Amino acid sequence: MSITMGEDFSVQISSNLVNRLLDDDKKPKKKIRKPKPRTAQEPKPAAKPLQKPSFDENGTPKPATPARWPGRPPVFLPLAPPQPPPAAPSSNPAVEEIRSVLRESERVLEKLQKHEDDMLKEVTERAKQLHEKEFKLPYQKPMPCLAEKDSCLACYEEHIKDPLKCADAVKRFKECARMVRLQTGSLN
Numbered sequence: 404m405s406i407t408m409g410e411d412f413s414v415q416i417s418s419n420l421v422n423r424l425l426d427d428d429k430k431p432k433k434k435i436r437k438p439k440p441r442t443a444q445e446p447k448p449a450a451k452p453l454q455k456p457s458f459d460e461n462g463t464p465k466p467a468t469p470a471r472w473p474g475r476p477p478v479f480l481p482l483a484p485p486q487p488p489p490a491a492p493s494s495n496p497a498v499e500e501i502r503s504v505l506r507e508s509e510r511v512l513e514k515l516q517k518h519e520d521d522m523l524k525e526v527t528e529r530a531k532q533l534h535e536k537e538f539k540l541p542y543q544k545p546m547p548c549l550a551e552k553d554s555c556l557a558c559y560e561e562h563i564k565d566p567l568k569c570a571d572a573v574k575r576f577k578e579c580a581r582m583v584r585l586q587t588g589s590l591n
Contacts, residue, residue, distance in 0.1 A: 548579035
């Protein structure tokens with residue numbers, strides 16, 4: 404399989420690589436056991452058992468073995484990562500060819516990343532324009548008789564126990580609604 408991207412760049416993928424990638428999905432993954440963290444144990448003073456003095460062949464007592472300090476844990480110091488050897492000109496032409504291909508690949512990668520960034524900006528801008536164009540609210544007419552409606556509701560809130568006192572406000576609202584219907588021609 405060969406994919407060509409422009410005049411300067413092409414990628415070749417072998418069927419062997421595709422098969423290996425497909426086979427990796429079929430293999431069962433091994434469970435990785437997590438090591439149990441070791442907790443630092445405090446040295447416990449050991450009770451010395453009563454020992455009988457030991458004697459050698461001549462009957463003289465043997466000296467007791469001196470007590471030892473508990474063993475210290477090993478100290479691990481981080482190592483600095485190995486430094487790559489200085490880029491000395493190689494006498495091997497194959498190595499030089501590989502390095503030149505590597506440099507060319509890095510330049511192509513930079514071009515592709517720049518192209519991707521440019522395309523991302525362009526797609527984002529187009530999506531923004533489309534969104535603005537598609538989802539604009541149409542012009543909405545102001546609601547007629549809004550002041551009369553508000554005065555009617557305010558009257559009802561003020562005279563909760565005696566709503567008949569709001570009859571004048573209701574009549575004004577009703578008359579305004581009738582006039583709007585007559586103006587729009589939708590008299591029912």
